[in-house]
Amino acid sequence: MILVRQSPDSIITSQRRHVYDKKQSNPTSISLTSMLENAYGKIPYNMTNDYMFRAVLQSNNKVLRGLICSLLHLKETEVYSVEITNPVILGEAVHDKEIRLDISLKLNNKSVINLEMQIANKLNWTNRSLLYLSRSFDNLHHGQDYLDIHSAIHIGFLDYTLFPEHPEFYATYKMSNMKNHHIYSDNFVLSVVDLTCIDLATEEDRLYHINDWARLFKATTWEEVKKMAQQNEYLQEASRSIFQFNTDEQMRKLCRDRVEYYQDLRNYERYIKQQDSVIAKLTVEKDAAIAKLTAEKDATIAELTAERDAAIAALQSQIQSLTDQLQNSPANREPAEK
DSSP: OOEEEEETTEEEEOOOTTTOOTTSOOOOHHHHHHHHHHEESBOSOOTTSHHHHHHHHHHOHHHHHHHHHHHHTOOGGGOOOEEESSOOOTTSOOOOTTOOOOEEEEETTTEEEEEEEEOSOOSOHHHHHHHHHHHHHOOOOTTOOGGGOOOEEEEEEESSOSOTTSOOSEEEEEOBOTTTOOBSOSSEEEEEEETTOGGGOOHHHHHTTHHHHHHHHHOOBHHHHHHHHTSOHHHHHHHHHHHHHHTOHHHHHHHHHHHHHHHHHHHHHHHHHHHHHHHHHHHHHHHHHHHHHHHHHHHHHHHHHHHHHHHHHHHHHHHHHHHHHHHHSGGGSOOOOO
16 A cells, blocks of 8 residues: 555545556656655565566666666666567466566667566575576577677676675676686676665765665665655656556555565475474484494493403313313323332
């Protein structure tokens, strides 16, 4: 539910069809701006929700262009074409809970870029991002020359720190020589925006408003959204889109489905950890019981072995004693010479 101030005495919920109708064109910027300016309180779903992330960037090319310009440090005039190559039908139910909502796009018909929002740390991001990047880089068609291959860039927005020992807001990785750090190629690039480390943004990050985009994605109230909207026209446009989709009941349901999916995932992971803990405890108890039984067995064997050895030694002593007695008996003595 979105609360909108219309007058000092009235508060309405903006679920009405004049705000967003999938069958009609988008509402005018003026009406959206006016309603956004009067919105207050908590945002139902921000752009850390991967469905909202997909909806805003797919539906508004201006927002997508502005984000790409910031991330790649490009001027607006340098971006003449941004084409999403894996569009989805917004508003339709997502039957596959594990559907990929990352965005693949072509920039100026050259670079292949993959954008992804990830809030759950599945501990597989490094390999996963490399796999996605490799797939994007494999864009050469039959008969084309290797020089025709397009550069590939994978940019992940993570709501956790990928490398806790090396926290960084906006990190970019390229293949380079381990000795002299010479870049092998600029055509294979991985970038990570850590939404939990916005305060670590560099002067360059702030110059290109990457920190402002991150704050908009993380905003939890409309007051925060409106503050970010004042930074530039792209952030303002993104703010209107976030508001627009939050006013649509079906879009909110789809976003809620994603939240529930991740909650189920976390609950399952928590259950697995609990089971692992129980198994680990039982394993320790089992190992301790086995160790105890083994020790008792070894002690018993040692005790019996000692008793056996003592009995054998006693018998050997008795035998030796009897042998000595027999050898020294008168019957076994040689007769004396006459």
